Amino acid sequence: MISKKILVINPGSTSTKIAVYYGENSVFLKNIHHEIEDLEKHTSVDKQFKFRKDLIISEITNAGFKISELDLIIARGGLLKPIESGIYEVNDAMIDDLLNSTRYHASNLGALIANEISKTKSELKSYIADPVVVDEMQDIARYSGHPSFERVSIFHALNQKAIARSYALAQGKNYEELNLVVVHMGGGISVGAHKNGKVIDVNQALDGEGPFSPERSGTLPIGDVIKMAFNGKHTQGEMLKMVVGKGGMTAYMGTNDAHKIEIDALSGNKDAEMIYKAMAYQVAKEIGAMATVLQGKVDAIILTGGLAKSDYLNDSIKENVSFISNVVVFAGEDEMKSLAMNGNLLLKGEINNKVYR
Helix, strand or coil, X not given: CCCCEEEEEEECCCXXXXXXXXXXXXXXEEEEECCHHXXXXXXXXXXXXXXXXXXXXXXXXXXXXXXXXXXXXXXXXXXXXXXXXXEEECCHHHHHHHHCCCCCCHHHHHHHHHHHHHCCCCCCCEEXXXXXXXXXXXXXXXXXXXXXXXXXXXXXXXXXXXHHHHXXXXXXXXXXXXXXXXXXXXXXXXXXXXXXXXXXXXXXXXXXXXXXXXXXXXXXXXXXXXXXXXXXXXXXXXXHHHHECCCHHHHHHCCCCHHHHHHHHHCCCHHHHHHHHHHHHHHHHHHHHHXXXXXXXXXXXEEEEHHHHCHHHHHHHHHHHCCCCCEEEEEECCHHHHHHHHHHHXXXXXXXXXXXX
């Protein structure tokens, strides 16, 4: 059987990761770094995706691959309307929403780039899978405490779903028959309650709630935040930076390098030790909260993401949550592999794509 060829695209804030897969196997991987001055020349979304698209085509061509030989293009999804989990073919409605989005995120560029490249070959289609706006929350989870503020689902859906399926496969079970608490720990931290294949509750990991992380503040004392916002000393932009970008470990320790902070903690730096353990403590509390959402019926707690490479962090979390269920670690994240996996399932006919409206 001839393996299908898939191009995977994952735009980040200062780089664009691309990969070519032959079936399940990666045969090419490249992280295209973008200089800040180059990005500043292409400030609008339409200029950004065209700039990055040209670089991608150049890289894969130089590596000896041809667009004409591709069977599918799949990209990281962006801040679209809330949608259910799955694979979505890029269409006009999606393109329009991404080009006119009021919230910019590098992931918004993925579908735009994929769509533009797909136009160079007849019958070549482009897709996204499990973007951060996947929304499967149960209705009761949407209540915040005030009707002006509804809780929303924004989290690391791609990695959480892929890891949950991998765990289920290793257990000889279907993802849809398990109850799991999945914790993605990276620049942001999201903790999801997975019940029978759906994430019925999760903290809004982009800028709203949950544990603090290397650069995000998570849940804050809202009264103090409001007072600071109106004391005349900070702009709206500065306040937002306190929440995302300059919050969490960065605010406490002056760096978002969790590995460096861990080394300092292990070397006897008491401040570093307290901050690291405080982050683990908050993650554990969120796991406990999601365990109640699952009514204590938790088949496993899964720790994943870049920070899950730290035994120090994992052990600190396990101390507080092992009584709930078995804790397993899938260190690191592989969004490229996760996207390719979704593309292969589609090409094999094991799942169908959905329509974005």
